[in-house]
Amino acid sequence: MSKKVRSVRVPKELETLNLSGIIRECESHLRDLESATLLKQQGNQEAAEALMKTRQADLGRKIGKLVWEARVHYGKSRED
Numbered sequence: 001m002s003k004k005v006r007s008v009r010v011p012k013e014l015e016t017l018n019l020s021g022i023i024r025e026c027e028s029h030l031r032d033l034e035s036a037t038l039l040k041q042q043g044n045q046e047a048a049e050a051l052m053k054t055r056q057a058d059l060g061r062k063i064g065k066l067v068w069e070a071r072v073h074y075g076k077s078r079e080d
Contacts, residue, residue, distance in 0.1 A: 017070040
């Protein structure tokens with residue numbers, strides 16, 4: 001299933017932002033949410049909480065890196 005972003009307004013600094021990458025990370029996060037829900041239903045609440053804490057930190061770090069890369073690219077293009 002192909003996912004394409006057609007139109008999004010973003011600041012000039014983030015025009016090179018990898019939106020497909022962000023959507024992919026969010027999809028992974030949703031799958032992990034489903035896994036955590038299943039773990040909780042099976043009675044393994046500690047594992048579910050550990051999975052969610054780890055995944056939330058990972059999601060924030062990965063999206064932050066994508067934003068940072070877009071800003072670096074913008075800064076380099078302004079210098080040229």
